[in-house]
Amino acid sequence: MATKSLKGRVHQLAESTRQLDFLKNGIFAPGGLLPTFEEKIKQSQSLPLRPKTLEILQMNLGYMCNQVCAHCHVDAGPDRKEMMSRKTLEKCLQILEKSPVSTLDLTGGAPEMHPDFRWFVAEASKIGVADFIVRSNLTILRANKKYYDLPDFFKAHRIHVVSSLPFYKKEKTDRQRGEGVFSQSVKALQMLNKVGYGMPGSGLQLDLVYNPSGAFLPANQQALENDFKKALKQDFDIDFNQLFTITNLPISRFLEYLIASENYEEYMQRLVDAFNPEAIANVMCTNTLSISWDGFLYDCDFNQMLDLKVVSPVQHLDDFDLDQLQNREICISQHCYGCTAGAGSSCQGAVV
Amino acid sequence: MKPSYYQSSDLKKFKNISDWSPDLGKKFFDYYNSVFEEGALSxxxxxxxxxxxxxxxxxxxxxxxxxxxxxxxxxxxxxxxxxxxxxxxxxxxxxxxxxxxxxxxxxxxxx
Structure with missing residues (x-):
């Protein structure tokens, strides 16, 4: 398993243009084996794809992370130094005050590693969004003593914690996320439970994110949630609220894995075969705006990693104008098949 | 003739067995799908x-x-x-x- 990001390894797929070239050519070239995503949604009368009411503001605080997961769409890792400036964080607060969003979603990398993380959470929680999410990789809570009090900090600000845990057993988790990640994740979940997260009646929401540990789609979200709840309770006395299933999108390090393991064509075929027209109506890019560390705007975190900025005269926080942004067409490519396969996929799990 | 009796791509054509016998094919696949639904066994x-x-x-x-x-x-x-x-x-x-x-x-x- 790699210990550096694609960027750190100077891998050709570190360049978003190379990824997009890959997704546009080969099996998706004109006259190729598979229809492009644009052709596919045209058949279901969903083109152009346009935003609905903005509900979720997702801020990517930076790409630094204490883990180097094999499937990471961000290409995050300890060697990534991109980080949102204080000025951009302040700008986000100003926009948050004026906008009608009901959900603020902080992601990364490991957002907790940002030096202004606690300051920002405290300021943003004063504004009072209905649902304030922090996406935590769990192991960061155990990575250093300075993070040990994060469960209490989250509790104090009524943060909704959404944590990655690809499986309820060690082997699959460690193969995807790194040796020792499962045992540290279990300890972190126990720390969160201890302050009340995931416990009945506490009002402290703790959700887990499952993504397949390989070139296959997630199963039924409810069935997997039942399996996770039973196993984590029985083996580790862990409670949580909901499980979100997320399909791995063929970009960045997951794309690297698909190509290296010769699974790319079959995986894309599987995504195309599983295209669900019902899912397209609820894809997250229709109610989300993603903000990158340097203040640019994207339809989703995946488009951010492919550097597909919003197709709008407004592309940066400095020029933020919600009315103009709402008139845009959502930028699509073949990676979008990941969000429309089967029961669909989003940062909030299945969409159908 | 194909190079092998088994082609992995043939799995996707399984449904084609209905082409030459639609009624029996439909009965088989309806039965097949029902068998694998959640029941007394998951x-x-x-x-x-x-x-x-x-x-x-x-x-x-x-x-x-x-x-x-x-x-x-x-x-x-x-x-x-x-x-x-x-x-x-x-x-x-x-x-x-x-x-x-x-x-x-x-x-x-x-x-």
Whole structure:
């Protein structure tokens, strides 16, 4: 398993243009084996794809992370130094005050590693969004003593914690996320439970994110949630609220894995075969705006990693104008098949 | 002629068996889909049974399909291999239990 990001390894797929070239050519070239995503949604009368009411503001605080997961769409890792400036964080607060969003979603990398993380959470929680999410990789809570009090900090600000845990057993988790990640994740979940997260009646929401540990789609979200709840309770006395299933999108390090393991064509075929027209109506890019560390705007975190900025005269926080942004067409490519396969996929799990 | 009797791409054409017999094909696939629904046994348990049976009947299409199905359902490799050993035990047992017949014949024909 790699210990550096694609960027750190100077891998050709570190360049978003190379990824997009890959997704546009080969099996998706004109006259190729598979229809492009644009052709596919045209058949279901969903083109152009346009935003609905903005509900979720997702801020990517930076790409630094204490883990180097094999499937990471961000290409995050300890060697990534991109980080949102204080000025951009302040700008986000100003926009948050004026906008009608009901959900603020902080992601990364490991957002907790940002030096202004606690300051920002405290300021943003004063504004009072209905649902304030922090996406935590769990192991960061155990990575250093300075993070040990994060469960209490989250509790104090009524943060909704959404944590990655690809499986309820060690082997699959460690193969995807790194040796020792499962045992540290279990300890972190126990720390969160201890302050009340995931416990009945506490009002402290703790959700887990499952993504397949390989070139296959997630199963039924409810069935997997039942399996996770039973196993984590029985083996580790862990409670949580909901499980979100997320399909791995063929970009960045997951794309690297698909190509290296010769699974790319079959995986894309599987995504195309599983295209669900019902899912397209609820894809997250229709109610989300993603903000990158340097203040640019994207339809989703995946488009951010492919550097597909919003197709709008407004592309940066400095020029933020919600009315103009709402008139845009959502930028699509073949990676979008990941969000429309089967029961669909989003940062909030299945969409159908 | 194809280079091999088995082509992995043929699995996707399974539904084509209805082309030459639509009524029976429809009845079969309706039945097939009903069998694998959640019931007294979970769909996950049925997937594991299917994987074991697939190895017993040595159907490469079924092995491919139910290994992937198991992965999607969160079945891990220990569970898959245990299911195969159940198939192996029954299959081996089916040979060995005939040993009783062999022993009977042996004893009957021997002085």
């Amino acid at each position: 769909a996950r348990e049925k997937s594991l049974i299917a994987l074991a049976v697939a190895h017993t009947v040595q159907c490469p299409y079924c092995i491919d399909a139910y290994t992937q199905d198991g992965l999607e359902r969160g079945v891990d490799k220990e569970e898959m291999m245990e299911a195969l050993h159940v198939a192996g035990a029954i299959r081996g047992g089916a040979s060995l239990v005939h040993g009783v017949q062999m022993m009977d014949v042996y004893e009957k024909r021997s002085m």
